[in-house]
Amino acid sequence: MLTLSPFYHDLLSALNQGLLMSVALIVPSACGGVLIGIVAGTIRAFGQPWMRKIGDFYAALFRGTPLVVQLFILYFGLPNLGIYLSPYSAAVIGFILCSAAYQSEYIRGALLSIKKGQYLGAQALGFSTRQTLQSIIVPQAIRRALHGCGNEIIYLIKYSSLAYIVTCMELTGEGKTIATEYFRFTEVFAVIAVYYLILVSLAMLALKKIEKLLYIPGFGRN
């Protein structure tokens, strides 16, 4: 059996711990981001004009400022108003809000890309509004939005490293601690890079699989 030097032993056990935390950050953030993104995107596509304005403003705001700034406001800024968030909840809330802004962009684009004729065709056959949405619009919108939304989740995996900045100890944070302790930044961050590469590559593979599964002629991207 391979024995590891104390440094690598410490490093790997810390990183594995960090990996768990990273996953615990990514999964709820991705789900929350997609859910809120769907709501916001639908409102931005079909809402009343005033609702659309609010939705557009939300998306522009969160897409136009760095995620770090958003996290700083949530974690370090809100205490000025007497609101205290734990590092974990600050990170997850920040990730969800930011990710949803980007997701809403893809959802909106997908919904608006569906031609009016698809609605007409369904109505002409006697579909109710609910049936039209369920059987015609949603299946098409999912395929149009899938690529963008999937990529957004891949971004989220990488940007989950920012949780370290609000002292939530995930992969990057755990690694930084070990790196500082042993002063071996190259090795530590090379290994961390491998962890992220694996996570990102797995996500990409999964996305490709899903895209292939849902592929329909005429819905290929580009």
Added chain:
Amino acid sequence: MQAQLNAVLDAFPYLLFGAINTGLIVIAAMFIGLFIGVLAAVGLVYGPRWLKWALTAYLWFFRGVPILALLFLFYFGLFPHLNIQIPALAAVAAVLGLTTGAYQANIFRGAIMSLPQGQFRAASALGMSEAAAIRSIILPQALRISIPAWSNEYSIILKDSALAFVIGAPEIMARAQFVASRTYQHLPLYLAAGLLYFFLTWAGVTALRKLEHKVRIPGYTEEEKS
């Protein structure tokens, strides 16, 4: 309320100087990225197999590892290891340049591939060398098509540059943090920083849209893909 406002007003010139550094980082990174991106894209499309493999690995690495990890890896790890001593600002520009280079390579590759095959053939038929055809026929078209994606890349790099403070580069975020830790006015300062970034995003994207308009060729409009 007065105290908060004063803190922001006092700090604002200081933040603005940080914005100059942010601007330098972003401009440097964008041009490093453009240079790498164009070369890598041409290599990816027209290069020999080994080069394609190497470039694919480069793209995979820089598109798969978070900026934060890259900054630590290069600034505290690789650069000292290789005895490269550069200031934090330059290190950030280098790391962001390498990253956006990978993304830009992908953008330009897509643009080159989207051009009709006939363009290259027509150039060859006129007796152009491969290099000349790429330089004067393919790239001018591909770069034009890429401007919308390129301006998107600008706004991503601008936002990523806010991470430079983790290695101590004195840009907007580092300065906001510095003042906030002294005055305890975290919220107003970070809101001010956010506003500054929002403005920079808007200004840059508007400028790039102008550029897009300026270099447009009649009948040659690529619909903006959002």
Added chain:
Amino acid sequence: MNNAAAPTVPILQAENLSKSFSGQRILKGVSVGLGRGEIKILIGPSGGGKSTLLQCLNCLVLPDEGSISLSGQVIDLHDKKNLYQLRQQVGMIFQDFNLFDHLNALDNITIALRKVRKISRSQAQERAMLELEQVGLGNKAELYPAQLSGGQKQRVAIARALAMDPQVLLLDEPTSALDPELIGEVIAVIRTLAGKGMTMLMATHQISLISNLADEILFMEAGVIVEQGEPAQLLCPGCGSKSVGFCERLSEIADGDGTC
């Protein structure tokens, strides 16, 4: 198929339909009735309201005024259930097909049978195959709209509408989005339908359909039906009707294809 023998209660009857879009009156009190087995053809310049009239008859566009009745039953335009039922019985063929892009030819037909008529999947498939074969596309069932030619798409659209067992078929310029060489296959399908006694109201510029399918021609202009009558009356050479002038111009464009 003669007007004189028209049955007492028309299948589809619209009275006094009016419709405005953003202040502009597109339909100005149009009335039209279709008896069983009758074929009426709408002609007239584009922008004259033909498309709007057809969409109103199917309530895809709700008329501002007027009434629509199906087999003598007045449709309550404000009751959604009533509208869904009307649309099931009144089939619609669009100029640009409007096939569902994410479903193959077969499922384009089964989806409405299953979701709207609540027929089981296997029965729906059986029926859909039957309809596809009727339009000569039995071997294209698995193909998606993106893989079909325009003429094939329109034939699938017709099969889709027929599978719902409509009492009336409305056709909105079914051949005008097609390349010239693909028009024939769609016309052939429409002729077969006519031969089987399908009740139809069709807007078209296709000269060959106008002259020899129509029981009655309706000439529509500026939101009003200005001429109405049998082809023999309206299209006789030198009778000076708007219809004959219109058809003559169409046949000039069509390069002498068919006669008015």
